[in-house]
Amino acid sequence: MSRVLPGDATPVHDLIGIGFGPSNVAMAIALSEHNAGADRQESITAHFFEQQPSFGWHRGMLLDDATMQVSFLKDLVTLRNPTSEFSFLCYLKSKGRLIDFINHKNLFPLRVEFHDYFEWAAAQVEDMVSYGHEVVGVAPVIRDEAVEYLEVTVRSGEGLVVHRARNLVIGTGLRPRMPDGVDRGDRVWHNSELLTRVDELEAVTSPSPTRFVVVGAGQSAAENVAYLHRRFPEAEVCAVFSRYGYSPADDSSFANRIFDPEAVDEYFAAPEHVKRQLIDYHGNTNYSVVDMDLIDDLYRRMYQEKVLGTERLRFLNVSRLSDLKETPDRVRATVTSLVNGEETLLDADLVVFATGYLPADPLGLLGEVADRCLRDDEGRVRAERDYRIATDPELRCGIYLQGGTEHIHGITSSLLSNTAIRVGEILDSLLDRGLKSASDEARTVADGTGSAAR
Template sequence: METQSEVYDVVGIGFGPSNLSLAVALEEHQSKGNGNPISAAFFERQPALGWHRNMLLPSAKMQISFLKDLSTFRNPASQFSFIAYLHAAGRLAQFVNNQDFFPTRQEFHDYLEWAESSFSDRVTYSSEVTSIRLPQAAGEQPVDHVQVEVRDTSSRGTRLVRARNIVVSTGLVPRMPVGIDRDERIWHSSEFLEKFRKLDHGQVKKVAVVGAGQSAAEIVRFVYDTIPGASVSAIMPSYGYSIADDTPFANKIFDADAVDDYYNGTERSKDSFWRYHKNTNYGVVDDEVIRDLHQRAYDDEVRGTPRLNFLNLSRVDSVKQTGDDVRLTLHSVRNDETYHLDVDVLICATGYDSMEPTEMLGELESHCLRDEQGRFRVERDYRLATGPGVHCGVYLQGGTEHTHGLASSLLSNIAIRSGEIADSIAERRTPRQFSTA
């Protein structure tokens, strides 16, 4: 059944770390007594908060400092910081004694769940936004809100919500190699742990992992350590894993000031940002993981029991399944020849595509302006540029790499980004837009 329409200042589509950080920013904006209350509702397709759950491998660490949490860079005194979480959990002293800037991915996920528990009244899970529609505006009045239809994935009931601003944060989209589809024996890294736990490990003798980035290397290490009887083939287009540049000057690319430099830069300078600094995050691996894998391969050689195979300068041309076997046809860049590899499981750690909001925006999409290359025009406050007939705010948390640079979909700048969006929403409100929800 469709319920009576509700009105909110902000409707967030998706509730991962980005929109969780926005919820924190809106809460702290109000706690400072900054004007009238800003009402917000968030809708998430998953049944609970989940951030790369299938890559929460034992001992896998974050690649950013714990200080780059939901709030600290915007508000060091925040009650939602990672330090506040550690204090609440009674582990602050122990964490400090670790003398490590990088918590495990599991602990950071626990932190996100701890912060999320303060916003249970503002988020609805198992809820999918099915349409965004423009209201039937009277006369020539500009549109100052949109109608958002939300479907409950469990009951299949619908809920109609009016939003003065929407913030889209549906996350990255898993990318598979061209021509390869996922099934019970062929996975993307985004579903790794869930599928891995269902395997009969005693029956698995050969595993292949495609990719040369952090996820690929971590999966190779994990499978090697977890199934001692299996051989693991690491398939990569490069000669070997490339180290992630996390040195101080390179890391400045993720500073808030760097977003201004990128946004206001020329096309040539933006190209330079990517060309020179892509190795800070994309297709690279932490030094510790690289050394771990090399040591394992060396130990295998010493023992005369090689289980770890690095198939470098190779790409997967095609995949064919016969019963429980997966046959890969590989193309070697080294000698331009093809060869076959039979495995029990193929795992594609082949990355993600950026969030693409076009379909999600529905009727709003035709009112959003685009640049000469057909990409959305995005203002500095992460708001889509719209035509004169639309005054409601449409904000993106992701999908803005072409305007805001390398950190657009990463945690590095999450606190500042969410704060800028919250400030923009508050500053753009007109007197008649005060919340009635």
């Protein structure tokens, strides 16, 4: 419900962040570095709210041998500020592993190591975040018929508290995607929960699991197949996908330019049909593709088992999962060939869906504020080049998105590749738009007593 603001002196944050994953950690770092070198007038007051009890980034996918698919130089800060003390190299120095990493001669750290880097960075700006705090609603505060501030309602163990902000930055991440008609259960999982629940499966399966089914053709699917095959040496692992085999990721030097900061400018300015072409051309840099080393490793395992006559690794290719029935102790999966319609019944201990993610609805928390946000002809949120949602003129507050704008900014909308640059552009936008009351600025200009902020 909107509120009218007559003369309220409630403190107002310049920026409130919703979520504290890598993107908003990078945002907090950029703000911290800015404030360290700014005078009081240009300092930005900000706070972030994260519903998790501590920092966590895809914990269920931190397989011990999985590596990052982006260079360590695309950390939270380096592309924006190469001299930052929050870089991955500074992290390595603090852990006593800098020389060892250099000797490793590898651009792609272990995923678990990069997660530790994120935790290390988040800990250095923990005064700017409240963990265990969930944003449950946003409402407009109106003065002179314009939305002057946004009231952010936050729920924690202590109850509901309302905070006020001039700007929001939404970084609520992605949501696990399951196929239509399939619900998660005790033995039907999304791959995002694999590591957090696999011990639980062992505890309830006696004597031990005998068969797993993994659905999907991307990097996570292949990693899950390799992990389950290695961890359960007596079990059969069945990979189900509609292709003949895993498709290799295109990480060649020219193709990787789709992740360059300049590519965001070009994508933003391109006509709609060119945007679609670019996604079609270069989707294989990121979507439903697998690192070539992992493809080779899985094929090597499969062939070795054929030679030895103990085939535990099965690939049901050119097929789809057509039916699923879960019981307390098993799952019956029906796999149908796309070529001849032949059905294969698999009684499994677990079915894992590595079927990707969907962006969270960026306007889902905004309540009636969402009615002031503009959408395109396809119902998608509209955003400016600076990642600020396009709104009607009466909404003076800035609402920035870290993710959910792939149709506007390209593939890097929610990826790590451009995070450091993206938060720098949002910071510049905040400063360019000015941090004081928008309606005060409007009245000052109208009275001819000054000029608007930069």
